[in-house]
Amino acid sequence: xCKPLILLLLLFFCCGVVFAQKKxxxxxxxxxxxxxxxxxxxxxxxxxxxxxxxxYHPDSTHSPHxxxxxxxxxPGTGQIYNKQYWKLPIVYGGFIALAGFYYTAQxxxxxxxxxxxxxxxxxxxxxxxxxxTSAQITPYVDYYNRNRSLTLIGTVAFWGI
Numbered sequence: 001x002c003k004p005l006i007l008l009l010l011l012f013f014c015c016g017v018v019f020a021q022k023k024x025x026x027x028x029x030x031x032x033x034x035x036x037x038x039x040x041x042x043x044x045x046x047x048x049x050x051x052x053x054x055x056y057h058p059d060s061t062h063s064p065h066x067x068x069x070x071x072x073x074x075p076g077t078g079q080i081y082n083k084q085y086w087k088l089p090i091v092y093g094g095f096i097a098l099a100g101f102y103y104t105a106q107x108x109x110x111x112x113x114x115x116x117x118x119x120x121x122x123x124x125x126x127x128x129x130x131x132x133t134s135a136q137i138t139p140y141v142d143y144y145n146r147n148r149s150l151t152l153i154g155t156v157a158f159w160g161i
Contacts, residue, residue, distance in 0.1 A: 109144035
């Protein structure tokens with residue numbers, strides 16, 4: 001699989017070098033065209049005054065503080081306020097991914113916790129969990145509990161960014 005790919009890439013790059021050696025078809029136009037020679041020339045006027053200093057006028061309608069406050073209430077509204085719409089899919093995609101991670105960790109945590117407590121009490125469990133003991137299931141409970149907590153911390157940190 002690797003050798004045909006390398007051969008194909010080598011052939012592609014060699015052909016690119018060959019095509020780069022062609023002479024240009026279009027030649028440069030050598031006819032000298034002049035502009036209007038009958039126009040009146042305007043005499044040069046020296047500048048008598050010092051150039052004015054540039055004055056900074058802050059945009060009074062835009063407030064970065066307002067963007068931060070809006071973003072604290074609802075993520076993404078600060079980007080809308082700043083007219084940086086391309087960041088919205090990143091923001092909401094991140095929250096959707098974190099919500100999916102949290103949902104997966106929560107459902108697995110509840111499932112393994114239920115199985116671990118049932119095995120400790122000696123109650124009947126589903127067929128797929130019968131070969132395991134409570135000590136073998138407990139690490140899974142801890143794993144999904146830790147992932148659930150880390151996902152919540154990650155969500156708060158992502159909101160803070």
